[in-house]
Amino acid sequence: MVCTDELPNFQVLERVPIRRAIPGSIEQREFEYKRHGTVTVLVFLIVHTGQMEAVCFDSKSAIHYTEALRHFRRRHRHLRGVYLIHDGDSTHTGGCTPGYLSDFRHWWHPRLLPPDASWLNQAEPLLDAFELHYLKRGSWCNKEEFRQHIEAAWPEYNRLYAHPFDWEWTIPKMKQWFAKHSQ
Numbered sequence: 146m147v148c149t150d151e152l153p154n155f156q157v158l159e160r161v162p163i164r165r166a167i168p169g170s171i172e173q174r175e176f177e178y179k180r181h182g183t184v185t186v187l188v189f190l191i192v193h194t195g196q197m198e199a200v201c202f203d204s205k206s207a208i209h210y211t212e213a214l215r216h217f218r219r220r221h222r223h224l225r226g227v228y229l230i231h232d233g234d235s236t237h238t239g240g241c242t243p244g245y246l247s248d249f250r251h252w253w254h255p256r257l258l259p260p261d262a263s264w265l266n267q268a269e270p271l272l273d274a275f276e277l278h279y280l281k282r283g284s285w286c287n288k289e290e291f292r293q294h295i296e297a298a299w300p301e302y303n304r305l306y307a308h309p310f311d312w313e314w315t316i317p318k319m320k321q322w323f324a325k326h327s328q
Contacts, residue, residue, distance in 0.1 A: 198217065
């Protein structure tokens with residue numbers, strides 16, 4: 146099973162160098178920045194391992210999405226097929242995407258999430274975790290530098306942080322979480 150999701154229109158920002166945290170002082174950075182456009186980051190989460198793959202595009206479109214699906218299929222051609230969990234975004238349901246998925250229906254088994262249920266997509270917490278570890282407080286001089294950062298970051302994320310997401314949420318776990326975060 147594979148989940149996909151995008152981080153659309155991520156702003157590639159160049160910030161004045163920050164002062165790193167030192168004992169007794171927090172990290173600081175200037176609020177001013179220089180914009181270098183936006184990039185869409187598409188992630189694939191391999192659910193049973195928690196491993197991810199990421200690719201960047203200048204814009205979000207069905208053509209880019211199907212291109213990424215095609216590359217993913219080539220890299221994983223040893224598999225018999227994949228259940229593809231994605232939301233009902235127009236890039237996933239329109240343009241050339243349905244035709245591509247239909248052409249390879251023996252390999253791709255798409256499942257659309259219901260409207261307003263993106264929280265069911267396990268790629269959502271993956272994007273949050275990846276953004277926290279690799280994109281927050283980042284500074285890039287141009288889009289190409291950002292792309293290179295993404296290409297280097299996702300394999301490192303797989304080595305250091307990847308794990309299957311635990312979707313079990315019981316009442317005792319909720320009480321534990323609430324007790325921990327209410328202080």
